[in-house]
Amino acid sequence: MQLFNSCCGKGFDGKKKEKTEPSWRIFSLKELHAATNSFNYDNKLGEGRFGSVYWGQLWDGSQIAVKRLKAWSNREEIDFAVEVEILARIRHKNLLSVRGYCAEGQERLLVYDYMPNLSLVSHLHGQHSAECLLDWTKRMKIAITSAQAIAYLHHHATPHIVHGDVRASNVLLDSEFEARVTDFGYGKLMPDDAEDGGAAKTKNNNAYLSPECVASGNESEMGDVYSFGILLLELVSGKRPIERLNPTTKRGITEWVLPLVYERKYGEIVDQRLSGEHVEEKLKKFVLVGLICAQTEPEKRPTMSEVVEMLMNESKEKITELEANPLFKDPCNSNGNNREQQVAAENSDAIAEEKDHDQQEQE
Numbered sequence: 001m002q003l004f005n006s007c008c009g010k011g012f013d014g015k016k017k018e019k020t021e022p023s024w025r026i027f028s029l030k031e032l033h034a035a036t037n038s039f040n041y042d043n044k045l046g047e048g049r050f051g052s053v054y055w056g057q058l059w060d061g062s063q064i065a066v067k068r069l070k071a072w073s074n075r076e077e078i079d080f081a082v083e084v085e086i087l088a089r090i091r092h093k094n095l096l097s098v099r100g101y102c103a104e105g106q107e108r109l110l111v112y113d114y115m116p117n118l119s120l121v122s123h124l125h126g127q128h129s130a131e132c133l134l135d136w137t138k139r140m141k142i143a144i145t146s147a148q149a150i151a152y153l154h155h156h157a158t159p160h161i162v163h164g165d166v167r168a169s170n171v172l173l174d175s176e177f178e179a180r181v182t183d184f185g186y187g188k189l190m191p192d193d194a195e196d197g198g199a200a201k202t203k204n205n206n207a208y209l210s211p212e213c214v215a216s217g218n219e220s221e222m223g224d225v226y227s228f229g230i231l232l233l234e235l236v237s238g239k240r241p242i243e244r245l246n247p248t249t250k251r252g253i254t255e256w257v258l259p260l261v262y263e264r265k266y267g268e269i270v271d272q273r274l275s276g277e278h279v280e281e282k283l284k285k286f287v288l289v290g291l292i293c294a295q296t297e298p299e300k301r302p303t304m305s306e307v308v309e310m311l312m313n314e315s316k317e318k319i320t321e322l323e324a325n326p327l328f329k330d331p332c333n334s335n336g337n338n339r340e341q342q343v344a345a346e347n348s349d350a351i352a353e354e355k356d357h358d359q360q361e362q363e
């Protein structure tokens with residue numbers, strides 16, 4: 001606890017913080033009760049696996065989102081404090097880091113800045129989806145900035161952090177529709193004995209989870225890359241990561257996108273709500289990068305830094321290079337080509353036979 005008190009009112013790194021960046025601190029339960037109208041139902045923003053999130057307003061007028069964790073029981077308090085401190089140290093303009101916490105009695109609460117444009121999922125599939133506020137330019141910006149945030153976690157944060165839960169509901173949007181990736185590093189923070197621990201996570205997170213992560217239950221950087229690939233395809237197409245085709249059949253987004261890429265039908269992949277405002281070359285690049293990230297074999301996936309580089313690279317040669325990846329060659333079509341060659345060969349044999357036959361008749 002000493003650790004936290006010594007940090008109150010200052011950034012951890014001791015550098016002068018910008019005015020817009022609120023300082024880290026411990027909140028009292030009383031203060032959070034006052035801010036959220038005693039966790040009133042009307043203040044509730046939603047509910048995740050680890051608890052409910054409430055909108056609140058502090059005495060200085062600033063708006064916060066308070067995550068009230070459930071099932072906090074047996075762990076030592078210092079574990080919570082230490083883990084929260086580690087996460088709160090991680091600062092990047094496209095990450096939504098925890099702003100403070102409250103640990104009183106059985107209550108454990110995490111405090112964040114309130115994001116007025118809520119989550120990406122609410123714009124793609126939820127309450128804001130009909131308004132279509134996310135135009136093509138905003139989507140590209142969200143893709144690049146969320147990739148940068150995850151790359152920062154993987155390659156620059158100390159310690160390096162595996163997000164472990166990359167998905168559209170964890171990409172929040174600020175007033176400028178800039179991405180703020182949140183809920184990173186929860187694997188360590190959340191208690192092992194939480195009533196809906198690992199199993200529920202695997203179940204709920206299924207659509208974004210890499211095959212190796214489903215098999216082993218272990219999170220990894222390559223697993224984050226896979227999840228990001230799914231997120232990218234979702235962002236471009238506006239489709240859910242898994243679609244139910246009928247009561248018994250489901251289809252993953254890659255299963256739908258890949259055949260369209262084989263036929264180079266990118267225009268059928270893009271979200272039809274965007275009514276043609278996309279740039280063809282950029283659309284192609286985002287789709288190809290999404291699929292390259294969401295490959296089954298983890299060793300074939302790029303790192304998140306490479307993903308950022310690919311998304312930002314404007315050269316046409318790079319797109320041609322991406323498109324030449326064997327992943328985008330239709331295995332059936334190559335059989336089809338063989339078949340075409342076979343049919344052509346059979347036809348030329350038949351023509352030759354016909355010629356022979358004609359010649360014989362003339363003789």
Ligand SMILES: Nc1ncnc2c1ncn2[C@@H]1O[C@H](COP(=O)(O)OP(=O)(O)OP(=O)(O)O)[C@@H](O)[C@H]1O
Pocket residue numbers: 045046047048049050051052053065067096112113114115116118119165169170172183204
């Ligand atoms: N800082 C915030 N500002 C605005 N809305 C928020 C904020 N944090 C969370 N929310 C909203 O609160 C709801 C619950 O969030 P929470 O992170 O608990 O769950 P989730 O991300 O939907 O699911 P999971 O916990 O399974 O990852 C979501 O709809 C989310 O958009």
